[in-house]
Amino acid sequence: MDGSVTLKIPPPHRDDVLLAGGSVAAGLFLWSLGVHSSPGRDLLPAWAALVPLLVLGAMELLRRSLPRVTLAVGTAGLIADQFTVGNLATVLIFTDLMYAAVVYGKPAMARRLPVQTGLITVAVTIAAVAWLRTPQALLIGVVTGIVSFGPALTGATLRNHREAAVAARLRAEQTALLAEMDRSQAVLAERARMARELHDMVANHLSAIAIHSTAALSIDSPATSREALGVIRENSVQGLAEMRRLIGLLRDAGAGQEAVATPSLDGLDALLEQARTNGAASGLDFVLRDDRSGEAAEAGGARGPAREPLPAPVELAAYRIVQESLTNALKHAAPGTVTVRLARDRPAGGGRAGGGALHVVVESPYGERPGPRAPGSGAGLIGMRERTELLGGAFEAGRADAVWRVRATLPVEEEAVRA
Numbered sequence: 001m002d003g004s005v006t007l008k009i010p011p012p013h014r015d016d017v018l019l020a021g022g023s024v025a026a027g028l029f030l031w032s033l034g035v036h037s038s039p040g041r042d043l044l045p046a047w048a049a050l051v052p053l054l055v056l057g058a059m060e061l062l063r064r065s066l067p068r069v070t071l072a073v074g075t076a077g078l079i080a081d082q083f084t085v086g087n088l089a090t091v092l093i094f095t096d097l098m099y100a101a102v103v104y105g106k107p108a109m110a111r112r113l114p115v116q117t118g119l120i121t122v123a124v125t126i127a128a129v130a131w132l133r134t135p136q137a138l139l140i141g142v143v144t145g146i147v148s149f150g151p152a153l154t155g156a157t158l159r160n161h162r163e164a165a166v167a168a169r170l171r172a173e174q175t176a177l178l179a180e181m182d183r184s185q186a187v188l189a190e191r192a193r194m195a196r197e198l199h200d201m202v203a204n205h206l207s208a209i210a211i212h213s214t215a216a217l218s219i220d221s222p223a224t225s226r227e228a229l230g231v232i233r234e235n236s237v238q239g240l241a242e243m244r245r246l247i248g249l250l251r252d253a254g255a256g257q258e259a260v261a262t263p264s265l266d267g268l269d270a271l272l273e274q275a276r277t278n279g280a281a282s283g284l285d286f287v288l289r290d291d292r293s294g295e296a297a298e299a300g301g302a303r304g305p306a307r308e309p310l311p312a313p314v315e316l317a318a319y320r321i322v323q324e325s326l327t328n329a330l331k332h333a334a335p336g337t338v339t340v341r342l343a344r345d346r347p348a349g350g351g352r353a354g355g356g357a358l359h360v361v362v363e364s365p366y367g368e369r370p371g372p373r374a375p376g377s378g379a380g381l382i383g384m385r386e387r388t389e390l391l392g393g394a395f396e397a398g399r400a401d402a403v404w405r406v407r408a409t410l411p412v413e414e415e416a417v418r419a
Contacts, residue, residue: 012061019059019096025052027089044104049084052077056093068109071101078147095151102155114156117148121126137153148233192386205245209236231278246332264315265290272340283335286326291357292344310358317387318342318360324380324408326361333404334367344412357393358410366404384408 006074012020029037031050056077074097081090098117102110125141209232237387274288279286309315322340339362347355381397384406388395393410 009062010065013064016063023060023089023093024053024057024098027057027087027093030088033086035088037088037091038082039085041083041085046085049081049087051088052081052084053087053093055088055117056097058091059097059280062092063097064104067097067101070097071105074098091147095147096147099151099155103150103159110156110159114149114152117145117152121145151209162414195383209239211239213379219395227281227317228345261321263319264312265318266311268340268342271319271323271326275330275338280331282333282344284329284333285337286329286340287337288340290342310412312390314358314412317391317410318358318408319324320387321360321384321406321408322362325364328380328406329362329364329404333364336365338362338364356412358412360406360408362406362408363403366399366402367409 028050031046031053036046051302056074057110059073062070070318074094078090078094081087098113102113105113121141121144124144125138128140131137213232267286270289272288276284310318324340325340339405341359341361341363343359343361344356383394384397388408388410390412393408394410397406398404403407
């Protein structure tokens with residue numbers, strides 16, 4: 001290696017080759033006809049006007065790759081042309097080199113050239129008027145502006161439009177990318193929601209089926225087997241009905257069907273009655289204490305005064321949390337009473353207008369057992385936590401002395417209540 005640096009010049013663009021050849025040919029044709037831009041200047045022979053023409057024509061081949069060099073050489077060539085009889089093609093080639101320098105040059109040069117050529121045009125006009133002191137001197141400034149400032153301004157306008165188009169295309173691509181990311185996140189969120197709904201709807205029934213089938217197999221009693229089979233059949237029918245409802249909702253989504261009824265807190269009595277039936281063989285009892293109106297009401301008893309409805313997402317989350325907690329109690333709880341408590345906090349001075357939070361607490365007896373009455377996937381607590389956090393609430397579950405306690409705090413938005 002000799003340490004030399006080789007400058008690689010890319011081959012000229014096809015359009016530039018045609019432009020250079022056509023411009024030089026036009027200049028030669030004008031010269032052959034004796035058409036000159038400054039016929040009165042005879043300081044040099046007539047053929048001297050061909051030298052700037054050929055030099056600027058060669059620069060047309062490099063107008064895209066080396067715009068700074070071509071503009072410098074073109075300016076020198078245009079000045080040299082003024083000492084000859086002149087050629088109109090040489091001037092036209094220079095205007096194209098000025099235009100190309102703004103369009104293909106670096107951003108700094110593209111911003112600088114329109115300003116510089118504008119100032120040069122103004123300066124030449126003032127100098128010509130001051131020197132010649134005739135109105136015709138203004139033509140010199142007009143010609144200077146046409147040759148330099150006009151092409152630079154045209155190139156700057158075109159370049160700005162191109163950059164705006166590129167920026168708009170990039171924004172469109174970024175918007176499409178963000179839309180695709182949003183779509184993917186929406187699909188994942190919907191899949192997670194479907195998984196929670198499917199787990200909460202079916203796990204309760206399948207757990208009851210597993211528990212009572214185990215009892216029917218382990219206890220050799222016709223009455224016990226008959227009772228267990230009845231519970232198994234009831235839970236199977238209910239589980240199949242809920243499965244069909246969910247599958248139908250997914251299959252016909254967007255087909256204009258009526259909305260499927262969403263579980264609410266009004267169905268807790270039936271839910272606890274079913275849990276009482278499923279857990280009787282395990283020595284479990286279930287009690288509901290609904291303190292949302294300030295008056296407790298146990299399951300199976302009087303409902304008490306009518307309570308204001310809560311937002312549908314809050315009622316659905318509370319219902320599913322209670323449902324999953326009862327399912328876990330059927331699997332793991334020691335014999336005793338499982339208590340479900342509902343309470344409503346209201347903001348200070350809020351009256352009954354909404355806001356505050358709904359508290360859901362489920363307590364079940366905790367005892368050492370060799371294993372669960374029915375197998376589980378371990379997704380129950382995860383699903384309850386996700387439902388709570390989606391509403392901006394707080395969730396906790398764990399052992400407290402001889403009780404396993406699940407506690408969820410679900411915020412109640414005032415706007416959602418009014419809606």
